[in-house]
Amino acid sequence: MTVYTATSLKAELNDRGWRLTPQREVILHVFQELPKGEHLSAEDLYHHLEAQGEGISLSTIYRTLKLMARMGILRELELGEGHKHYEINQPYPYHHHHLICVRCNKTIEFKNDSILKIGTKTAQKEGYHLLDCQLTIHAVCPSCQRALLPL
Amino acid sequence: MTVYTATSLKAELNDRGWRLTPQREVILHVFQELPKGEHLSAEDLYHHLEAQGEGISLSTIYRTLKLMARMGILRELELGEGHKHYEINQPYPYHHHHLICVRCNKTIEFKNDSILKIGTKTAQKEGYHLLDCQLTIHAVCPSCQRALLPL
DNA sequence: TTCCTATTAGAAAACATTTGCAATAAACCC
DNA sequence: GGGTTTATTGCAAATGTTTTCTAATAGGAA
Numbered sequence: 001m002t003v004y005t006a007t008s009l010k011a012e013l014n015d016r017g018w019r020l021t022p023q024r025e026v027i028l029h030v031f032q033e034l035p036k037g038e039h040l041s042a043e044d045l046y047h048h049l050e051a052q053g054e055g056i057s058l059s060t061i062y063r064t065l066k067l068m069a070r071m072g073i074l075r076e077l078e079l080g081e082g083h084k085h086y087e088i089n090q091p092y093p094y095h096h097h098h099l100i101c102v103r104c105n106k107t108i109e110f111k112n113d114s115i116l117k118i119g120t121k122t123a124q125k126e127g128y129h130l131l132d133c134q135l136t137i138h139a140v141c142p143s144c145q146r147a148l149l150p151l
Numbered sequence: 152m153t154v155y156t157a158t159s160l161k162a163e164l165n166d167r168g169w170r171l172t173p174q175r176e177v178i179l180h181v182f183q184e185l186p187k188g189e190h191l192s193a194e195d196l197y198h199h200l201e202a203q204g205e206g207i208s209l210s211t212i213y214r215t216l217k218l219m220a221r222m223g224i225l226r227e228l229e230l231g232e233g234h235k236h237y238e239i240n241q242p243y244p245y246h247h248h249h250l251i252c253v254r255c256n257k258t259i260e261f262k263n264d265s266i267l268k269i270g271t272k273t274a275q276k277e278g279y280h281l282l283d284c285q286l287t288i289h290a291v292c293p294s295c296q297r298a299l300l301p302l
Numbered sequence: 303t304t305c306c307t308a309t310t311a312g313a314a315a316a317c318a319t320t321t322g323c324a325a326t327a328a329a330c331c332c
Numbered sequence: 333g334g335g336t337t338t339a340t341t342g343c344a345a346a347t348g349t350t351t352t353c354t355a356a357t358a359g360g361a362a
Contacts, residue, residue, distance in 0.1 A: 019328045019339055042318080057342045062319060069289075070253050076289070078229040082350080083318060099273055102221045102282060110273050114265060119288045122250055122261050128290035131253060135286045137270045138220075138227070139279035170308055170359045193350080208311045213350060233319080234349060303362100310357070320347070328339075 003091070004028060004073055012071065023056045027064050031074060031088040037096075037109055039077055039087035072131035080105045080138075089132055092116065097134055101141035154241070155179060155224055163222065174207045178215050182225060182239040188247075188260055190228055190238035223282035231256045231289075240283050243267065248285055252292035 002008070009028055010020035030048060034040070040048065042061050049056050065086050068074040077085040080100055095116050099108040112135070119133025153159070160179055161171035181199060185191070191199065193212050200207050216237050219225040228236040231251055246267050250259040263286070270284030 014329075017329095017339080021328070021340065023341075059320080059343075060341060063340085066319095072289075099277060099279060101279065108277055108279075112269050112273070115269065115286065118263055118266065119286065122263070123288055123290045126250060126259055127293040128250060128252065128259075128288070129296055130288065130290045132289040133286065135266065135270065135284065137274055137279070137281065138223075138283040139274045139281045142278040145280055165360075168308080168360095172309065172359070174310075194348095210312075210351080211310060214309085217350095305362090306360095308357105308359080310355105312354095314351105314353080316349105316351070318347100318349080320345105322345080323343095324341105326339105326341070329337090331336080332334090 002072075004032075009073070023060050024064055024067075026054050026056065027061070028068070028073065031086070034088065036094065039079075039085040041081075041083050041085050043083070045086075070131075075132045075134065077134070078136070079107055097136070099137040099139060101144055102138050103140055103144040106141050153223070155183075160224070174211050175215055175218075177205050177207065178212070179219070179224065182237070185239065187245065190230075190236040192232075192234045192236050194234070196237075221282075226283045226285065228285070229287070230258055248287070250288040250290060252295055253289050254291055254295040257292050 006020070006025050006028065009024070013020050013024075026049065027045065030045065031040075042058065042065055045065070046056070046058050046061055049061075065074060065076075065084075069076045069086065072089060074086045075089045077087065077098065079085050079098065080102060092113075096109045096111045097115060099110060100106070115135050116133060120130055123130040123133075155163075157171070157176050157179065160175070164171050164175075177200065178196065181196065182191075193209065193216055196216070197207070197209050197212050200212075216225060216227075216235075220227045220237065223240060225237045226240045228238065228249065230236055230249065231253060243264075247260045247262045248266060250261060252258070266286050267284060271281055274281040274284075
């Protein structure tokens with residue numbers, strides 16, 4: 001959970017024999033500028049980029065999102081919508097979690113400092129190198145509780 | 152996170168105007184008998200049932216898994232394999248979480264009592280009715296750390 | 303038992319994501 | 333800077349998972 005700049009991203013990519021491309025730089029930038037609490041699907045990102053005149057192909061987007069998630073730059077979120085969402089992976093004061101209604105997918109973010117500590121300790125104990133840790137709560141929101149019937 | 156029997160499942164389904172079918176009963180039973188720590192994908196379950204002579208169609212399996220997850224009977228796990236996995240949702244002493252290697256998908260289960268408490272408190276505070284809460288840790292396992300290069 | 307309608311199986315469709323390939327262009331070396 | 337190597341891109345096609353449609357079936361309530 002480091003904070004990345006184009007330069008540090010390039011350094012880390014090159015270290016592994018990979019390359020910093022304009023596409024990767026642009027995508028990193030989009031996520032860095034994204035308002036706190038927003039997250040994008042691959043399709044969202046595709047349209048976002050198209051709209052701002054920097055068209056990047058969907059396959060490159062998919063490849064880049066996966067790459068950046070595996071590097072720990074992005075968090076991959078499963079919010080129950082049938083496709084993944086991504087957001088920048090930020091350290092301590094911004095680190096947060098999601099409470100999701102299983103019926104309407106309404107999602108609330110919340111923070112809790114002890115979770116990151118637990119995740120760090122657990123990964124360390126097993127010798128894993130931590131990239132991200134997220135508590136996902138599946139629940140039924142107040143309005144869906146009232147609308148009892150529909151699944 | 153209640154413990155279900157065929158009878159209590161029937162009661163809860165009927166309450167909502169739904170039905171207990173042999174298929175639903177069989178599927179519940181499979182998950183109840185599953186060794187602790189195992190989880191099944193839709194396809195896994197399909198073949199498991201086929202093998203034991205109780206063929207159930209894939210579409211019914213998908214519908215039932217979704218239904219039971221939304222009822223809180225099953226937990227839906229995203230273990231990075233491109234499809235969901237399911238396991239029975241059990242209360243306190245069996246409640247656990249997953250540490251996943253983002254490269255090879257090797258998964259380790261771990262327990263931590265405070266997480267469920269945090270989840271319960273958070274859901275309650277927002278007026279949500281809790282179904283499940285899982286901490287997912289994404290990390291790189293020791294052997295994938297050594298094999299530095301491949302993404 | 304009868305009726306109503308939720309549920310099923312099977313096939314087809316929809317959707318998200320990955321892959322193959324030829325063209326392009328970063329990074330490294332001189 | 334120019335040349336070489338090969339990672340990366342875009343596009344199209346393929347893959348894999350999950351959902352949806354429909355007619356037939358069978359739970360549940362009276």
